[in-house]
Amino acid sequence: MSLATLLGTEWPLVQAPMAGVQGSALAIAACRAGALGSLPAAMLSPQALRDELAAIRAATERPFNLNFFCHRLPATDAAAEARWRAALAPYHREYGIDPQAIPAGPGRRPFDEETAAIVETVRPRVVSFHFGLPPPALLQRVKALGALVMSSATTVAEARWLAAQGADIVIAQGLEAGGHRGHFLAEDLSGQCGLFALLPQVVRALDRPVLAAGGIADARGVAAAMALGAAGVQVGTAFLCAAEATTGPLHRRALLAADAPPTALTNLFTGRPARGLVNRLMRELGPLSALPPAFPLATAALAPLRAAAEAAGRTDFSPLWCGDNRSGCREAPAAEIVHELARGFPARG
């Protein structure tokens, strides 16, 4: 069975879930255009998740992908939080922010009993996870619904682990990909590699469909991924400036700038490495730093800085998530972006 048939879509094309820069509107538009739209749940409260799911169900009956992070929330660590706030203190002073007034707290929710119960009410065709898979009992609840389970691998070893644990589709996440790296078996980033090397090795190692992700920006990229043995592709960055995305105006401007800075992997914004355009915070603290507390606790102390800087028209403290190939970014309806990408699939029939 082709992956598109399995997914119930026109093409084996997944609009990558991108927490913080999209909601149901982009997912709906991608689904209607023939792709698998994705709703990222990591930054949604249970009620917001229910509302977004209701919006999708009211708009389309097409299959969609519901995405969760499945990290474990770390214990609060007062010393780590104090270290992080001390590192940010000069910036807080610069913007007149009272650090005492900033609440600590996680910036991302993991998949849990409460969200599993919500999933059971909507029965999405696909449920995807980032950072591995949830604990077996929770995963079993998802699989019992008949949902296809997807997760990202950054190495062949992670791909094998996901397949052994029951993932139906594995996403080979090349080092080019924007946003959070999905690694979960090893913290060492040096074992991760570009899609050209990762994808064919994951395809060879597994007996199930592999989605290619990272650096795919247009029909040529889709064709190349399919030539390397992918069953389909997952594309994020090309949708960041879509009309239906909620990407803010400063982030959009940065993505579309002719002289945009390069990207780098940084753990400053959440505590885990993620790829984004280099900005002031990354330059001044170093993009990969021992200063932030454990994921996802880094976000809280940055939130008022980000808000104050953005109000002044600056992206100095904003996560500007972006893959290494932003040439597909354009301000257009998501349907146009889907159709452009879909030209890269081999002709059917």
Place this chain on the structure above:
Amino acid sequence: MSLATLLGTEWPLVQAPMAGVQGSALAIAACRAGALGSLPAAMLSPQALRDELAAIRAATERPFNLNFFCHRLPATDAAAEARWRAALAPYHREYGIDPQAIPAGPGRRPFDEETAAIVETVRPRVVSFHFGLPPPALLQRVKALGALVMSSATTVAEARWLAAQGADIVIAQGLEAGGHRGHFLAEDLSGQCGLFALLPQVVRALDRPVLAAGGIADARGVAAAMALGAAGVQVGTAFLCAAEATTGPLHRRALLAADAPPTALTNLFTGRPARGLVNRLMRELGPLSALPPAFPLATAALAPLRAAAEAAGRTDFSPLWCGDNRSGCREAPAAEIVHELARGFPARG
């Protein structure tokens, strides 16, 4: 004109020059099989270079590529050399090596007046450089011969620079590639990215042929690179175990092992970052370290350690150059490897 026509080969396929693991034999075999064979000159004395060139000319009249490094030799730095020898002292003691008896000196030669004069006697179809291009007067001597000039770019900015300086063909070197990174405009490795993102952006930025390099191991990889807009491909790792390569038996065994370690970028072996399989030295000193002296001065103090360890059957101190996709490595005549790769080019005619 197609790139194969320009190169005078059957396919737009370049056997990557790999100093230290190949000489004229692999270049000749690749040329005879219809690819552009390459002779790496970086580790050859002028006389050895003359001998290798004579061997090629005696064996084939087909076009070939003569490759040089074009670094500037650093001033000797006694403090840096002492620091490096202190870091290696425990290993020297372990192997009973007298550090006083180790001569210092460069491990790689740059292109210079003497080698330029040798090039003028052989007039190769292609001359390629690594680490940018030589000074304008030397480059002009090469171009005056009618040779096609190639060099590697690790970023779009480097690709534009090479084209502006007169490179006829630019190699987009994805982060997956084995051996030395070719960067020359910026030392910061974080701006470099995988081939999937780099290649289409370099193709779009230039008005001349772009070769794809990094992670291409088989016909599927060739087809994918061509789909992304490459005019041809350069492949190294897949030739490392070819019958005609001079890769040592321990290096070959490591490349073909089912449980090979991952690769990493390391500057320990020469002073510049290069990709190879992780081994003891990389694990114990950290693959990217402030300890080694400037390129190419790191090699000297390691040479007797490497020799002693290899004599004992160990690769603890050997550079095990390897790209991120070693699935194409096999012990076969180079012609077989060329023909397998060539199946990935679009059918002609």
